[in-house]
Amino acid sequence: MDILRVLRGTGESLDIYAGIAEAVLDINSLPDLIEPIYAETAGFSDVELDSLRFALLRLQVYADVHRYEDMEQTQRMKYVAQILEKIIFGSLMLGGEPPAGE
Secondary structure (H helix, E strand, O other), rough: OHHHHHHHOOOOOOOOOHHHHHHHHHHHHHHHHHHHHHHHHHHHHHHHHHHHHHHHHHHHHHHHHHOOOHHHHHHHHHHHHHHHHHHHHHHOOOOOOOOOOO
């Protein structure tokens, strides 16, 4: 599975995807990568933030679609995507939670 390809989708790749892919491949690195990934988003435009959010969404959907192929890997993938989406955006688009601030 090419995590960077899933993150990129059919669009342009953002540099932040490398850190996200690293966290998926080595879940033990996630605690150390949360702050640098979050800090990197501070300078993002609205378009880049939308691209990132949809990249995290694609990762979650991919994990759901392929959940029985490699359960451990897809669980890590979904966990990383959800944690980062909550930290960066305040809520999950697919989580059934009300948007932040409501």
